[in-house]
Amino acid sequence: MFGFFENKKSATVAKDRLTIAIMSDRDRTNGYPFMDEMKAEIIKVVQKYVGVKDVEIRKEVDGEVEALAIDVELDKNA
Amino acid sequence: MGIVIAVISGKGGVGKTTATANLGLGIAINNKKCVVVDFDIGQRNLDMILGLENRVVYDMVQVMDGEANLKQALIKSKVNENLHFLAASQTKDKSVLDSDKVEKLVSELRESFDFVILDAPAGIESGYEHTIEFADAAIVVVNPEVSSIRDADRAIGILDSKSAKVKAGDDVAKYLVINRIVADMVESGEMLKSDDILEILNIKLLGKIPEDKGVIDASNQGKPVILDKKSIAGQAYDRISGRLCGQKVDMKDIEVSDAGLFKKITGIFK
Numbered sequence: 001m002f003g004f005f006e007n008k009k010s011a012t013v014a015k016d017r018l019t020i021a022i023m024s025d026r027d028r029t030n031g032y033p034f035m036d037e038m039k040a041e042i043i044k045v046v047q048k049y050v051g052v053k054d055v056e057i058r059k060e061v062d063g064e065v066e067a068l069a070i071d072v073e074l075d076k077n078a
Numbered sequence: 079m080g081i082v083i084a085v086i087s088g089k090g091g092v093g094k095t096t097a098t099a100n101l102g103l104g105i106a107i108n109n110k111k112c113v114v115v116d117f118d119i120g121q122r123n124l125d126m127i128l129g130l131e132n133r134v135v136y137d138m139v140q141v142m143d144g145e146a147n148l149k150q151a152l153i154k155s156k157v158n159e160n161l162h163f164l165a166a167s168q169t170k171d172k173s174v175l176d177s178d179k180v181e182k183l184v185s186e187l188r189e190s191f192d193f194v195i196l197d198a199p200a201g202i203e204s205g206y207e208h209t210i211e212f213a214d215a216a217i218v219v220v221n222p223e224v225s226s227i228r229d230a231d232r233a234i235g236i237l238d239s240k241s242a243k244v245k246a247g248d249d250v251a252k253y254l255v256i257n258r259i260v261a262d263m264v265e266s267g268e269m270l271k272s273d274d275i276l277e278i279l280n281i282k283l284l285g286k287i288p289e290d291k292g293v294i295d296a297s298n299q300g301k302p303v304i305l306d307k308k309s310i311a312g313q314a315y316d317r318i319s320g321r322l323c324g325q326k327v328d329m330k331d332i333e334v335s336d337a338g339l340f341k342k343i344t345g346i347f348k
Contacts, residue, residue: 009267010268011264012267014223014224015270018228021224021228022278022279025228025231025235026235032239
């Protein structure tokens with residue numbers, strides 16, 4: 001019964017592990033090419049009204065749905 | 079107007095510099111004017127692999143800073159007069175690079191050479207980003223091993239977001255070289271197959287290079303392994319160089335057809 005794993009060649013194990021690791025790397029780190037510029041513009045716009053400490057943009061993928069999560073941290077002292 | 083190709087890997091130690099040296103020389107042997115540039119500032123290595131370490135007077139940082147002109151800094155290979163080399167700075171660190179200077183240097187080189195090959199530093203930091211920024215194409219070097227493949231995927235991701243061509247709405251061509259393949263390990267299922275690596279990275283194959291002890295022997299002497307006609311790695315570099323120069327060279331014991339790849343690569347020159 002547990003012979004199933006024992007018989008699995010290490011190259012197959014490598015492929016399975018890599019596929020999962022790379023998929024999760026891509027979701028977490030690979031945003032869209034425009035994200036740096038967008039971040040700079042968001043800071044500019046918000047700063048017209050209130051001080052900004054930092055803006056964080058994340059690409060979030062859930063199945064077929066892609067979304068952008070934007071967090072704007074305000075600077076109360078500004 | 080030449081083509082600018084960055085040789086990248088993500089992980090270090092996979093044979094990126096060896097590939098740069100051998101493909102540069104291979105292209106030169108195919109009668110194309112080629113310059114190889116070491117972008118690994120602070121960790122100069124390409125000079126050793128090419129056997130040119132004693133001839134370096136000026137480096138690329140000095141050229142970018144106007145302390146030397148390109149003509150003074152370019153070193154012509156004695157092995158093949160089509161091959162030129164531009165050394166990395168050994169004393170400065172990677173932060174000396176900036177986009178404007180890199181763009182100027184790359185476009186100057188593009189004017190006088192058919193091929194401009196940039197040897198990227200390992201990692202995915204600013205030095206790497208500057209190497210890929212103005213490249214038309216990238217050659218990704220991996221070993222058939224999990225950490226190399228994972229790091230290559232990150233490097234490709236950065237290429238796809240930071241390349242000037244991509245930012246302008248264009249595509250940057252990417253081709254994979256799989257280095258250090260041990261055939262009997264692949265056969266026994268202990269090493270990843272090239273097809274699996276291509277599928278995971280979603281990239282086209284440029285060539286496969288077998289594990290070959292001759293590579294270390296060649297770098298000991300500063301004579302790229304492509305000069306050794308008996309070396310199986312040297313023969314593999316010879317085939318890849320032919321493909322880069324637009325020849326139809328069959329993919330040796332590889333299951334995928336390279337017809338599409340051939341068309342794409344020759345298309346770069348049109």
